[in-house]
Amino acid sequence: MPAPFEYIFYPSRYAPSLGHPQLDICLSAVSTQRFFDMTSVHLPALVDGRLELERVIHHGAAAQTQPICPGRIVMEAHNGDRAEAFSFGGEMTLEAHDDYTIGRIISSAPIFSLGADVLAPVRLMMDEVLALIAKERARRHDTDEAFWSRLAHLTPYQLFLVMLHTLQVNGARPPGAQPSPQYDLIQTAAQRAVEIVRAQDGWPTAVPTLTEAIEKHAQPSKDNSPG
Secondary structure: OOOOOOEEEEEOOOOOOEEEEEEEEEEEOOOOOOOOOOEEEEEEEOOOOOEEEEEEEOOOOOEEEEEEEEEOEEEEOOOOOOOEEOOOOEEEEEOOOOEEEEEEEEEEEEEEEEEEOOOOHHHHHHHHHHHHHHHHHHHHOOOHHHHHHHHHOOHHHHHHHHHHHHHHHHOOOOOOOOOOHHHHHHHHHHHHHHHHHHHOOOOOOOOOOHHHHHHHHOOOOOHHOOO
């Protein structure tokens, strides 16, 4: 039986549209000659305590679920073409069939489709999100496992709000500073996202920056504190 589709982004729960709640990916071992039939998907995941892009292919195994870390999701077609998405974390459930495997990625935060345009606002914003996470990881000198364990205290939706707030705080420029065109695109995209979330979900009274959120979960709990 041929693969029923290539990949599907589910309709956004926001209006205007802001990302997607689910991404389904269909993987096959042999090309079906469709426009974008996929052989593999690469997911950000902790592998032996290190953050890696874990490759998932059609394998015919029983259904299973695995957590994914925030980052890019790279889908690869049989002809070598690639498509990308961005997730703030979540999980993928693999549903195996004889000739194909369906991977369902679900997140409480919007999953963003990343087009080929490297200067598209959504791609620039997600590149900046990854850069901020990498800077925080380097600043703390943690192992990957320790850092992502702390970050995992935040749900994908909470991390989404934290990153939007961090983008706005970090984007506050001093008077007279000349912003780059990319700066303006990122700030406009972040502000638009905040406005859409605020209109539909409301906006929390207090949202920490990424540094503040990591610091909070880096502190020892009261149960483990001395004395």
